[in-house]
Amino acid sequence: MHELSICGSIADIVARRAAGRRVTKIHVQIGQLRQIVPDTLVYCWSMVSAETQFDGAELVVDRVPARIRCRDCEETTEVGDIPLLVCTACNGISVSVVSGEEFMVTSMDLAEV
Amino acid sequence: MGRFHRHDDGTEHEHDHAHDHDQGHDHGGDQASAAALGDHTGYATGGERIQVLERIFGENDRTAAQNRADFAANGICSINMMSSPGAGKTTLLRETLARIAGTVRTGVIEGDIETSLDADRLAGFGAAITLVNTGNGFGGECHLDAPMVRSALPRLPLADLDLVVIENVGNLVCPAEFDVGEYARAMVYSITEGEEKPLKYPVMFRSAQLVLINKIDLLPHLDYDLDAFRSNLRVVNPGVKTIEVSARTGEGVDTWCDWLQAQLTSFRPQAATV
Numbered sequence: 001m002h003e004l005s006i007c008g009s010i011a012d013i014v015a016r017r018a019a020g021r022r023v024t025k026i027h028v029q030i031g032q033l034r035q036i037v038p039d040t041l042v043y044c045w046s047m048v049s050a051e052t053q054f055d056g057a058e059l060v061v062d063r064v065p066a067r068i069r070c071r072d073c074e075e076t077t078e079v080g081d082i083p084l085l086v087c088t089a090c091n092g093i094s095v096s097v098v099s100g101e102e103f104m105v106t107s108m109d110l111a112e113v
Numbered sequence: 114m115g116r117f118h119r120h121d122d123g124t125e126h127e128h129d130h131a132h133d134h135d136q137g138h139d140h141g142g143d144q145a146s147a148a149a150l151g152d153h154t155g156y157a158t159g160g161e162r163i164q165v166l167e168r169i170f171g172e173n174d175r176t177a178a179q180n181r182a183d184f185a186a187n188g189i190c191s192i193n194m195m196s197s198p199g200a201g202k203t204t205l206l207r208e209t210l211a212r213i214a215g216t217v218r219t220g221v222i223e224g225d226i227e228t229s230l231d232a233d234r235l236a237g238f239g240a241a242i243t244l245v246n247t248g249n250g251f252g253g254e255c256h257l258d259a260p261m262v263r264s265a266l267p268r269l270p271l272a273d274l275d276l277v278v279i280e281n282v283g284n285l286v287c288p289a290e291f292d293v294g295e296y297a298r299a300m301v302y303s304i305t306e307g308e309e310k311p312l313k314y315p316v317m318f319r320s321a322q323l324v325l326i327n328k329i330d331l332l333p334h335l336d337y338d339l340d341a342f343r344s345n346l347r348v349v350n351p352g353v354k355t356i357e358v359s360a361r362t363g364e365g366v367d368t369w370c371d372w373l374q375a376q377l378t379s380f381r382p383q384a385a386t387v
Contacts, residue, residue, distance in 0.1 A: 002256055002287035006169060013167050024160060028169070035286050035316040083315050084348040093351035105165040112159040 007048040023057040025109040031102035032066040066100025176259035180294025187271040190380035193295035198283030200303040205360035210238035224257040243268040256287035289317040303328040308342040315349040330359035
């Protein structure tokens with residue numbers, strides 16, 4: 001379970017960007033090809049943030065489905081629940097990942113000063 | 114007034130301003146549209162939304178880049194060895210050191226949650242071995258990250274090494290996410306784990322440049338379909354190199370050592386340009 005230590009990294013980013021203002025929501029993007037469990041991350045965040053300056057700041061997760069582009073047929077397709085890197089249009093395996101590797105803090109909501 | 118809504122993926126959140134989502138919005142965008150995701154700045158909420166767009170692994174990756182630069186400056190090729198617990202990393206590494214430690218100046222960074230048991234098994238071959246206990250996390254970190262590897266570097270005689278093998282914590286999930294500054298990733302998979310592992314842990318299998326198929330000596334004794342495993346591997350990491358090995362009998366270990374030598378060779382021109 002690495003979600004706990006990842007929450008430490010999120011807290012570092014948020015602290016730096018919030019610069020002392022109260023944070024109400026933190027928007028995080030997680031790509032499907034990341035080995036990060038959103039529910040676990042949210043749970044760990046509630047533990048890590050409790051009784052800190054971020055107590056009550058909600059972690060909002062946007063999941064990004066994995067999409068691949070086939071070099072053979074040039075189709076861009078979404079992979080299924082198991083991220084097989086096989087073109088669903090032509091079964092080609094010469095594919096590149098278009099999306100699904102995201103893992104970032106996209107934005108955050110700050111309370112009125 | 115709060116509006117509670119649930120997205121298709123099961124996440125839910127509350128909007129403390131009045132608008133509805135009847136028109137549906139795309140949460141599946143690419144990097145370019147990241148800034149626009151969930152952007153509700155057009156609504157007066159009293160607060161303020163600020164754009165961050167910061168990669169969460171940014172700090173780890175910066176440290177990994179420093180590790181990589183330090184390895185390169187010392188002419189060291191570094192290999193991150195990953196596997197599930199009990200796949201045979203340490204036994205294979207023992208066999209490897211027995212074959213190459215005389216000719217390749219080797220260091221080992223041994224990641225282990227609590228004990229020095231694995232490090233002890235690697236002693237006596239002339240390799241420089243340092244242990245990183247990851248036990249000070251919450252119940253023990255399940256992986257090595259770049260700062261942990263960085264903390265181990267001063268304990269290795271970097272100027273006198275050609276190869277550093279980073280033996281990661283046995284785990285098929287977490288280590289895949291953390292760049293530690295390695296040149297290449299080798300994964301040790303053992304056939305006792307079953308054919309379907311690549312489908313269950315695609316991120317790990319996808320991240321490796323080499324997959325060692327260990328415990329191959331047990332093949333006659335198991336209901337194991339090697340072709341099924343290979344086809345499962347192929348769909349998550351097309352074209353990845355594999356070597357069948359048995360750390361116990363020594364089968365394939367020379368081929369693995371040849372692969373390591375090839376990494377040393379391919380690494381050198383790259384290091385020279387750093």
